[in-house]
Amino acid sequence: MDDRRFDPKLEEFELDSLLSESLSAPPDDDILTEITPWRQAMNRILTGLALTTIHLNFLWLDYLLPAIGFVQLLLGLRVLRRENGFFKTWWAVNLARSGWFFFCLLRQAVPGSQAFFELSPLRALGLVNILLPFVQFFCLWQGLRAVQRKAGLPPEAGGPGLIIWQLIVLGLAYIGYSGWLLGLPVLIAYFCILYLLYCISKELDEAGYSVQPAPVRVTDRVLVRSIAAALIAGLAVCILFLNRLPMDWQPVDSAEHSQLAELEAQxxxxxxxxxxxxxxxxxxxxxxxxxxxxxxxxxxxxxxxxxxxxxxxxxxxxxxxxxxxxxxxxxxxxxxxxxxxxxxxxxxxxxxxxxxxxxxxxxxxxxxxxxxxxxxxxxxxxxxxxxxxxxxxxxxxxxxxxxxxxxxxxxxxxxxxxxxxxxxxxxxxxxxxxxxxxxxxxxxxxxxxxxxxxxxxxxxxxxxxxxxxxxxxxxxxxxxxxxxxxxxxxxxxxxxxxxx
Structure with a gap:
């Protein structure tokens, strides 16, 4: 702010100039985040839900997009995990799903992953991971309803739609369907549900609803960089040093062919x-x-x-x-x-x-x-x-x-x-x-x-x-x-x- 004293003789345009100078710089993003933690947390959650669902099978996007999505969910839910019990449960579920996903990313950098995931304990874990999205969508549904009641708004949410959508996707996967005739409408329906959730989040934000972010010891930037560094280092170690099968090399016994001279000559x-x-x-x-x-x-x-x-x-x-x-x-x-x-x-x-x-x-x-x-x-x-x-x-x-x-x-x-x-x-x-x-x-x-x-x-x-x-x-x-x-x-x- 300009520190000159106000002079009543200043022309009107000079006053306007001083005011524009003092307000020309917009507030930093960090300040905006502190003002509306609810909005940023929900935007990250919705982005994460979208990215963990999209599977584009080229340029490794079927691995990169879900990885970014799980990190976005992690950042959003760690802000809201103290808001109610449903968000806290979702936070724990997302930690489990993220851990499984990143473990699979690293394991697929080592030969033999196909046979490894066919083992009975791993198949059981994979089945549990298929069921966890239902828990995730239920917690989102009930968590939003609790927030709406707290804000004095009528409870409405897209959670039931997400649960029904997940059932349809599992049914299509079970019958082995892979066409666009049903796949495209299902995908459009998913993004319509996410848009409904975005509108609900925006309505809560405009109604003045605010949350007190859960205390954290590590900033978002440090957390994201740490996850990325650990993942890159793990992939490098697996690809460069574990990309081979263990062999039991032993010196050949010098007497192995003893007393075989006659048969060998024949x-x-x-x-x-x-x-x-x-x-x-x-x-x-x-x-x-x-x-x-x-x-x-x-x-x-x-x-x-x-x-x-x-x-x-x-x-x-x-x-x-x-x-x-x-x-x-x-x-x-x-x-x-x-x-x-x-x-x-x-x-x-x-x-x-x-x-x-x-x-x-x-x-x-x-x-x-x-x-x-x-x-x-x-x-x-x-x-x-x-x-x-x-x-x-x-x-x-x-x-x-x-x-x-x-x-x-x-x-x-x-x-x-x-x-x-x-x-x-x-x-x-x-x-x-x-x-x-x-x-x-x-x-x-x-x-x-x-x-x-x-x-x-x-x-x-x-x-x-x-x-x-x-x-x-x-x-x-x-x-x-x-x-x-x-x-x-x-x-x-x-x-x-x-x-x-």
Whole structure:
């Protein structure tokens, strides 16, 4: 304010000038907030309700918008939590929902989140999280009614509309509806309800209703920055340091192949590739006793990720089939891989196995379990580990050509160290003949990472089970290798010929 004394001789325009100078600067936002804490709190709550409902599946907005929404709800409700018991209950419910949401954000930055959330305790928590919005809308409804009674206004609120709306959304989700014919009206109805709540909030504010904000030890700005910093740091740690599967690397026993020289010599004489034979576990070599024939195929694959040189071979896959002696035809199949480039610092790998009985169920049947291991060399020592997982998985993938498809395949999941050399491994199984004349058709789909930046983070197995393929920008590549041949049969003269 100008401190000059008022002079009655001043002209009228000079007086107007002095008044305009003293009132030219509007009050700060902080001052306005202190004047109308109710209005700012309700605006934040309504913004939070809108953002936690919108799901835009591009540019990570389906994660960013709800995250901002939960923070807005947190800021608004911590002002009103002392106003009545319903707002206090909603505050506690929102803390629980926010904690679950941010936990899910961090967990999805680590491979294997899909299987993790399928665990029974996590599925139960997810079910509780689905029911909590009903508690939230009920508390909003009753909390606003209590405030209206306190302000001397007739009780009216959009809470019942939100509860009915939530029931409709759950019903549409239960039947798997995803179209716009019903989705758009439901979305419009939601924002109409929010607008009604905004009008009620504005009416209370214009009626002079005010609240005493609950005391806080941390300002809004510090709280928001702390949440953002903790979330960014947590995501960085998960993506940069936890984006791999735990492996149990142990030195290979130097006596593992002892007393197997005669059997190994027999297999080599039949044409078994030496570099594959040297990587086999003792039990898998012993499973080849009685071998009468070996068929093998070696294929090299360039890195075809739209970045590397197309002629540079970075992966070698060898398929080996060993015919075993017996009354009925029986084969032991090996699929061996070796990386010819250094693995990335982070990432996961997977092998999707299509055994002979998958493509020819009438001709071949499983005979025993699928086994295998992964290896690498470091400082002249070979290290080996079992696969992180090696089992059969039933899953549903969505194809743009055939729609949802349910499959049951064998997957081996693993990670490889960034250091060392000769990163390699294999899977093996045994199949027995069911009927004569069927081709051996065994496939190894090798999935490897192309980079570390992805969110949510999929493991190679999860990526493959989702039905993804080798499009540009994908975090993984799938290389297919097939071992296909007609097993030889003995004709009437006792010589071998091709089966038909």
């Amino acid at each position: 297999l080599l004489a039949l044409g078994f590739p030496e570099e594959v034979l040297s990587d086999l576990a003792r039990s898998d070599i012993l499973a080849c006793e009685g071998a009468v024939r070996v068929v093998s195929d070696v294929s090299g694959y360039p890195r075809d990720d739209y970045r590397g040189a197309p002629d540079e071979v970075t992966l070698q896959i060898t398929g080996v089939a060993v015919e075993l002696a017996g009354e009925r035809e029986k084969w032991r199949i090996f699929h061996h891989f070796e990386l010819l480039e250094r693995p990335p610092l982070m990432g996961t790998y997977a092998i999707q196995l299509w055994p002979a009985w998958r493509s020819c169920p009438e001709g071949w049947a499983p005979s025993g379990e699928v086994t295998g291991r992964v290896l690498y060399d470091r400082d002249g020592t070979a290290y080996q580990s079992t696969y992180w997982s090696l089992d059969s998985q039933t899953f549903t993938s969505d194809s743009i050509f055939f729609g949802p498809q349910t499959s049951t395949d064998i997957f081996a999941s693993f990670s490889l160290p960034h250091g060392g050399a000769r990163h390699r491994g294999y899977v093996t199984y045994e199949t027995a003949e069911s009927r004569d004349g069927w081709i051996i058709d065994s496939w190894c789909n090798f999935i490897q990472p192309t980079g570390w930046l992805q969110y949510p983070v999929f493991s190679a197995q999860e990526w493959r089970m989702a039905g993804r393929w080798n499009w540009e920008g994908q975090p993984f590549l799938c290389y297919q290798s097939a071992l296909q041949f007609y097993p030889p049969t003995v004709d009437e003269e006792g010589t071998f010929g091709a089966s038909r």
